[in-house]
Amino acid sequence: MSKQDELALQAHIGTLELPWFGRPLAEVASRLEVTCPAPGRVRVELSLGLPLARRQAELAAAITGHLAGTGVEAEVELALACEVTRHAVQGNLKPLETVRNIIAVASGKGGVGKSTTAVNLALALALEGARVGLLDADIYGPSMPRMLGLIGERPVTPDGKHFEPLAAHGLAAMSIGFLIDESQPMVWRGPMVTSALNQMLGQTLWGELDYLLVDMPPGTGDIQLTLAQRVPVSGAVIVTTPQDIALSDARKGLEMFRKVNVNVLGIVENMSLHVCSNCGHQEPIFGHGGGERMAAEYGVPLLGSLPLDIRIREETDSGRPSVVAEPESAVARAYREAALTMAARLAVSGRDYAHRFPKIVIEDS
Numbered sequence: 001m002s003k004q005d006e007l008a009l010q011a012h013i014g015t016l017e018l019p020w021f022g023r024p025l026a027e028v029a030s031r032l033e034v035t036c037p038a039p040g041r042v043r044v045e046l047s048l049g050l051p052l053a054r055r056q057a058e059l060a061a062a063i064t065g066h067l068a069g070t071g072v073e074a075e076v077e078l079a080l081a082c083e084v085t086r087h088a089v090q091g092n093l094k095p096l097e098t099v100r101n102i103i104a105v106a107s108g109k110g111g112v113g114k115s116t117t118a119v120n121l122a123l124a125l126a127l128e129g130a131r132v133g134l135l136d137a138d139i140y141g142p143s144m145p146r147m148l149g150l151i152g153e154r155p156v157t158p159d160g161k162h163f164e165p166l167a168a169h170g171l172a173a174m175s176i177g178f179l180i181d182e183s184q185p186m187v188w189r190g191p192m193v194t195s196a197l198n199q200m201l202g203q204t205l206w207g208e209l210d211y212l213l214v215d216m217p218p219g220t221g222d223i224q225l226t227l228a229q230r231v232p233v234s235g236a237v238i239v240t241t242p243q244d245i246a247l248s249d250a251r252k253g254l255e256m257f258r259k260v261n262v263n264v265l266g267i268v269e270n271m272s273l274h275v276c277s278n279c280g281h282q283e284p285i286f287g288h289g290g291g292e293r294m295a296a297e298y299g300v301p302l303l304g305s306l307p308l309d310i311r312i313r314e315e316t317d318s319g320r321p322s323v324v325a326e327p328e329s330a331v332a333r334a335y336r337e338a339a340l341t342m343a344a345r346l347a348v349s350g351r352d353y354a355h356r357f358p359k360i361v362i363e364d365s
Contacts, residue, residue, distance in 0.1 A: 005036070006034055006035055006036055007034075009034050009036070009042060009067070009072070010032060010033065010034035011026075012066070012067070012070060012072075013025060013032065013034055013044060013063055013066065013067070014026030014029075014032055015066075016062065016063060016066045018059075018062070018344070019337075019341075020050070020337070020340040020341045020343070020344035021344045021347075021348065022301075023348070025046075027348075028048065028049075028344070028347065028348055029046055029047060029048055030047045030048070030049060030083065031045060031046065031047035031081070032044070032045070032046055032047075033045040036074075037077075040073070040074055040075060041074060041075050041077060042063075042067065042072075042074040042075070042076050042077070043076075043077045043079065044060075044063055044076060044077070044078050044079065045079045045081075046059075046078065046079065046080050046081070047080075047081040047082075047083055048080070048081075048082055048083070048347065049082075049083055049084060049085055049343075049346075049347030049348075050082065050084065050128075050340060050343035050344050050346075050347045051082050051084060051125060051128035051129045051130035051210065051343065052080060052082050052128055052129075052340070053082065053127075053128050053129030054127065054128055054129075055128070055340075056078055056080050059078055059080060060076045060077075060078040063076050063078065064076045082128075082129065084100055084101070084130060084210040084211070084343075084347075085100065085347075086100045086101065086234075087100075087101055087234040087235070087263075087346055087349050087350060088234070088263075088349070088350040089102070089232035089233055089234055090228075090229075090232070090233060090260050090261045090262045091229070091260070091261065093230070093231075093232035094232060095232045096201070096202070096206070096212070096232065098206055098207060098208050098209065099133070099206055099209045099212045100209065100210050100211070101210065101211050101212070101234040101235070101346060102211075102212045102213075102214060102231060102232060102233050102234055103211055103212070103213050103214070103233070103234060103235050103236065103237060103265070103342070103346070104213075104214045104216050104228070104231065104233050104235075104236040104237070104257070104262070105117060105118035105121065105213055105214065105215055105216060105236075105237045105239060106216040106218075106224070106236055106237070106238060106239070106253050106256075106257070107216075107218050107238065107239045107240060107246075107249070107250060107253055108218070108219065108220055108238075108240070108246070108248070108249025108250045108251065108252045108253035108254075109218055109219065109245075109246060109249040109250075110141075110218035110219070111218075112218075112239050112240055112241050112246055112250075112270055112271070113239060113241075113270035113271060113306070114215065114216070114218065114239040114270075115136075115138065115143045115144070115147065115215050116147070116270075116312060116316050116321070117237075117239045117268050117270060117306070117335075118134065118213055118214075118215040118239075119134060119144065119147050119148065119215070119316070119321050120321050120322055120323045120332075120335040120339075121213060121237070121268075121335060121338065121339045121342065122134045122171055122211070122213045123169055123170070123171065123321055123323040123324055123335075124323050124332075124335050124336040124338070124339035124340070125210075125211055125213075125339050125343060126169070126170040126171055127170075127323060127324075127327060127336065128336075128339075128340065130210040130211055130343075131207070131208055131209045131210045131211075132170070132171055132172070132209065132210065132211050132212070132213065133165065133171065133172040133173070133174075133206050133209045133211070133212040133213070134148075134171050134172070134173045134174075134212070134213050134215065135173075135174050135175075135200060135201060135204075135212060135213070135214045135215065136173070136174065136175030136176065136177060136215050137197050137200075137214050137215055137216050137217060137227065138215055138216070138217045138218070139176050139186050139188065139193045139196055139197065139217065140185075140186050140188075140193075140217065141217075142175045142176050142177030143177070143215075144173055144175040144177060144215065145175055145177040145178060145182065146177075146182070146316075146317065146319065147316050147319065147321060148166075148168035148169065148171070148173055148319060148321075149168060149318070149319020149320065150166050150168055150173065150178065150319070151182060151319075153166050153178060154178055154179070155174065155178050155179075155204075158205075161203060162203050162204065162205050163200075163203060163204045163205065164204075164205055165204050165205065165206060166178060168319075169320075169321075169324045172206055172207065172209065174200050174204045175200075176196060176200065190222050190223045190226070193217075193223050194223065194226050194227065194230070197227060197231070198230065201214075201231060211343075214231065214233075216228075220249075220252045220253055220256045224253075224256065225256060225259075225260070228256055228257060228260045228262060229260050233257075233262050234263065234346060234349075235262065235263045235264070235265040235342075235345070235346045235349065236257045236262050236263070236264050236265060237264075237265050237266060237267070237268060237303065237342055238250050238253050238254050238257075238264065238266075238267045238268070239267075239268045239270055240267060240268070240269060240270065240290065240291055240294065241269065241270055241271045241272075241286045241287075241290070242269055242271070242272055242284065242286045242287035242288055242289065242290035242291060243286045243287045243290065244287070244290065246286075246290075247290045247291075247293075247294055250267070250294065251294065254267075254294075254298060254300075263346075263349050263350075264298070264300050265300070265301075265303070265342050265345040265346055265349075266295065266300050266301040266302065266303035266341065266342055266345055267291050267294055267295045267298075267300060267301070267302055267303060268291070268302075268303050268304055268305075268306065268338055269290065269291025269292070269302065269304070269305045269306070270306045270308075271286050271306070271307070271308040272284065272286070272288070272291070272305040272306060272307060272308075273305075273307045273308065274307070274308040275307050275308065275309045275310075277309075277310045282307070285308070286308075291305060292305075301341060301345060303338040303341045303342050303345075304334050304335070304337060304338030304341070305334070306331070306334055306335070306338075307331065307334075309331055311325075311326075311329075311331060312331055322335060323335050323336065
């Protein structure tokens with residue numbers, strides 16, 4: 001096959017739209033090169049900015065089908081590179097040195113499943129091969145110790161100044177709940193909460209991370225606004241339920257991030273359908289389509305719709321959330337697809353190049 005034929009195949013493969021991006025491959029890939037080493041064989045070298053360790057066969061099959069649609073029958077050999085890069089943060093904040101991207105998971109109100117969503121999104125990214133951390137910023141109601149099966153565990157400090165994060169299911173995790181008893185209330189005013197978050201964020205030895213997901217406190221008051229202004233965030237995810245009351249508060253959460261110039265990556269609609277544990281009947285007890293309407297209103301993706309399913313509660317309470325308890329279940333697949341759509345949205349946003357600039361020091365001579 002001639003070079004011209006290879007370029008024609010490359011151009012055609014570049015028109016393939018991956019489900020997480022919703023845009024042609026040629027627009028989202030940092031590298032796309034096609035060669036034909038032998039008759040009936042096509043080698044595709046592809047670099048994408050999100051973790052896809054478990055999706056290589058799926059991508060190869062999609063390319064094969066895309067070629068077959070134009071009459072090209074070939075065995076596709078896919079060489080896939082997943083390169084998660086740094087992305088721009090709000091204002092003049094300085095990103096953490098070893099953390100490429102911080103993603104805030106927030107809601108306008110409590111009780112919508114924000115923490116459950118945050119932990120499952122983090123686990124889904126780790127399952128795809130990313131290096132992922134999870135910071136429980138909900139100081140008043142820390143839930144990550146129980147969700148990750150770490151009740152009673154305490155972080156160690158190698159130098160008296162920094163904490164080693166705890167490890168669970170491939171995540172590096174930090175929570176105020178690791179430092180106090182589960183029944184102890186945090187009777188703190190706003191400045192103390194902000195100080196505690198800054199310490200956990202900046203004094204935890206996260207190591208090299210592709211993503212650090214921050215489970216934000218519910219609400220949009222002074223504490224939440226201060227955190228959104230001080231934490232160097234690459235993107236935010238809004239969690240809501242379909243009902244109008246939750247959507248009203250979720251809009252406030254989204255507007256809060258836009259006010260401080262944080263990129264909103266999308267919306268997760270939780271509890272979209274109730275699934276009866278006896279008969280499997282599905283009913284939208286909190287309404288239907290609210291998250292989709294809100295996503296359309298603000299021009300952001302609906303990352304996923306999650307059911308109100310007793311297994312989610314049981315698995316999370318047991319310390320093995322759905323993505324690790326049953327990774328191939330319908331619930332876990334919904335979380336995994338939402339996580340990849342979130343990562344894809346971040347991958348095509350503005351990159352941060354400030355860390356590449358040399359430091360300039362002016363000295364008197």
